[in-house]
Amino acid sequence: MMRRRKLNRLHDYDYSQTGWYFVTICTRNREEFFGEIKNQEMVFNERAWIVKKQWLWLACQYKGIKLDQFIIMPNHIHGIVVINSRDRSRPVPTNPRPVPTVKTKSLSGLMGAFKTTSSKLIHQQGFEYFAWQRSFCDHIIRNEKSLYNIRQYIIDNPLKWQVDRNNQENLYY
16 A cells, blocks of 8 residues: 655646745755855855755746745755746747647646756765755745745745754754
């Protein structure tokens, strides 16, 4: 008898449609791979710089993707991803052949690309044991108040590290 996993995504919701999405991605077992909090500020190590580079790469790599507030913590990243499925800027073709429609990458596809590319680069630096936790958590941002609160949560994350549920020291209390 297999246990059913709780679904992470909202049923029947198209995560490639225009919207604002808050995501959290943790490392496997919440291991602290990306640095540490000192004096309530995140101090990056080499792996954190790779994660930052690959996070920013998403907006360069994929059309219709913008990144808002984000933060890399010792064992997770929080970020706001904006998908504009109408922004499919492509050069105008010079021949009259039909141009295939470019489907906007879904939130899961974007997070998969981020996790794959960042893991590969971290492994190439000699950290073969690094891994992200399976899947990710998301929240669909539906209004300005929610957006404001999430941005503030992201900004304040290092200040609240001592009581953060992702802090390894707090996992067993």
